[in-house]
Amino acid sequence: MDFANNAFYDKGISKAREGMSMIRPYEIQKDVVIYRYYDSTRAGSPQGGTHGPWWIEFEYFQQIKHFAARNGHAHSYAARLFAAILYEWSEVDAFVACRVRVPLKAWKGRGKQVEQDSDPAKRDARDLPRMTPMQGVLEIYQLCIPGLGGSQSISASALEIVSDGAL
16 A cells, blocks of 8 residues: 555654554544644644544543543643653644545654753753653553654645644
8 A cells, every 4th residue: 555654654663662652553544633732832733633643532532632631631741651652742732633535654653751851941840850651541542653743744644634622
């Protein structure tokens, strides 16, 4: 099968290894809807929010949303807990849902523990030194999709925004 991001795929494993464990190759078929949390100030628009490799599938988006509602948390805070997203990386104040226009290859795995930047000037005071994503029955699997993001991003041709909003 021909994938729109074949040219980026092999190099994408290093990015996937940075943020995930138990990584496996994964194929995302045409018309599947995937979700991404992003920082609206940095992205500037929902289209800008599509420029990044880190995504989740519908079931995990729903799991995060319902966990937040059940436990009295903001959706953005729950997303941060489940995916271990540091404040220094993102405010996690918006989401975008996109229909995949063409098949994409991805890496799928469990989120890893993350650490603050070693440069104190780049850190956000709201972050703890380390953050571990939810574990056990609350664990989610993330997607690292090479080619979505960066200077040669194919997100505009590979994805169609079907929903977006503030969190």
